[in-house]
């Protein structure tokens with residue numbers, strides 16, 4: 001039987017965290033873009049749900065005075081930032097332990113495809129946002145290379161499996177149904193960048209817990225399903241996600 005994603009991340013977080021630590025610049029593109037969105041909205045109190053190991057934190061400008069990581073997986077919680085302006089909340093993304101109208105920006109990167117009820121999370125985000133506050137969601141889109149890679153190759157070559165419930169052009173309607181005004185809704189490229197193809201294969205194998213394929217097979221599948229693109233480093237993998245930004 002397929003475990004819940006909460007159970008899966010109890011077992012997979014260690015390997016995911018290792019990949020993010022070994023290749024801290026691989027996902028710079030998506031974190032820089034989301035940090036720019038936060039800055040351009042002058043958001044100072046930011047809630048990241050689910051945050052993983054709080055990877056976004058170091059990309060946010062100094063004007064962000066409070067970074068709140070929402071996370072339930074202990075291995076990730078242990079790696080979340082712990083500075084004076086950082087808070088970690090061990091709670092579900094659809095039951096965030098914050099007062100109503102208390103944050104400027106809710107961000108969610110690559111997490112909603114694991115949630116059993118996305119709308120419950122969107123409603124919770126709308127509750128904790130201040131009037132005029134924003135939610136920005138980045139996640140994998142159905143029918144794209146990343147969706148095929150995760151629910152196909154990763155599902156077959158990770159002994160825990162992968163069955164993501166990805167976003168589509170209609171997801172923004174579920175966000176709008178929470179009383180938010182959608183300002184951006186598009187699929188965007190975010191290259192993942194490496195110095196070598198060995199690094200690319202090693203990162204993906206560790207990030208996605210691929211334990212039933214060797215690195216050359218992972219590289220071959222990346223090239224077949226995702227492909228390469230231009231980017232800041234020698235080897236750039238074509239990752240892409242839907243971005244939805246909405247305002248209260």
Ligand SMILES: C[S@@+](CC[C@H](N)C(=O)[O-])C[C@H]1O[C@@H](n2cnc3c(N)ncnc32)[C@H](O)[C@@H]1O
Pocket residue numbers: 004005006009050051052053055071072073076092093108109110111114115116
């Ligand atoms: C792919 S990671 C993304 C983490 C981080 N935002 C990033 O960009 O690397 C998925 C996240 O969803 C969380 N997660 C998965 N299933 C969950 C569930 N059912 N309830 C709550 N959190 C869940 C995991 O703990 C993890 O933080």
